[in-house]
Amino acid sequence: MRLHVGNAVGATPLVEITKLDIPDGIRVFAKLEFLNPGGSIKDRMVKYILDHAERVGALQPGATIVENTSGNTGAAIAMFAAERGYRAILTMPDKVSQEKQNVLRAMGAQTIVCPTAVRPDSPEHYVETARRLHREIPGSFMLNQYDNPLNAEAHFHTTGPEIWEALGGRITAFVSSGSTGGTISGIGGYLRSKNPDIHVVLLDPVGSIYHKYFHEGVVDPREIAAYHVEGVGEDHLAKCMDFSVLTNVIRFNDRNAIQMCHELARKEGLLCGGSSGANIWGCIEVAKALKPPAVIVTVLPDSGAKYVSKIYNADWLAEQRFADGSSATVSMRSPAPSDA
Known part of the structure; x- marks a missing residue:
């Protein structure tokens, strides 16, 4: 059998995050999606x-x-x-x-x-x-990635099952940022099809519309603003984002994500992109609201090698003025169909 690049996609490793400030009794796992051949999920x-x-x-x-x-x-x-x-x-x-x-x-x-x-x-x-x-x-x-249901379907049939099998179904929450919605809708949809009690939490950057839409059911153009983290949030509703899968949406800002990128690099040896930093930041925020024992899982979508001129560049960091913003207060709700 001839092996193609496509044969190398998927089956990425899952690692436990152990060196960060995670509450006792909570375990956090991350799927290393930057190890796909094209460098991302x-x-x-x-x-x-x-x-x-x-x-x-x-x-x-x-x-x-x-x-x-x-x-x-x-x-x-x-x-x-x-x-x-x-x-x-x-x-x-x-x-x-x-x-x-x-x-x-x-x-x-x-x-x-x-x-x-x-x-x-x-x-x-x-x-x-x-x-x-x-x-x-x-x-x-x-491809029409924002509105194509095959986007989420790809993760429902591949990434979701890989996570479920790797952790033996012992999952309390899946946490991830999103833009098209394919990753969180597909993985979250699969995990909740196996266990509807699993929390699925979307992380949305300040400047995106998803947070307010989830909590208030409206799209407010005044919410739209520029932010630095790439590949997350959106200025319009992507049809691929399945809000019925989500149990909560919390906000993060550039500083939350970028500071966590540096912590991951220095403490865990994981050089990741901004969305990965946001995802781990969100896992820790969610962990604070969970009763132990609990298992939280996320994905690390891409490598920090793609952001050496930005996130890991001292001059760029010095030039930027990130809004401090207070940390999100997370209240974990019981998953229910009305969460859409």
């Missing part, structure tokens, strides 16, 4: 959607793949496009790190950088730019 979703598109004939040989991305989905697309003979055109907001942009170009993808600080319906927005290119390029294929 997005390899799973991209492979799943491309495999499906090829099976049903939606993606023809030599076609152009167009997608909007914060970098990691783009890296996975560029990797598979290079291997399978497709052209890739990727649009992204200008806050995406230079490392991520360079990786995409190195693998032959065309990148189009769009302004971050524009309205979601602006023709300059990176999502709208990708949609326009998809309409204009004959025979092109767009």
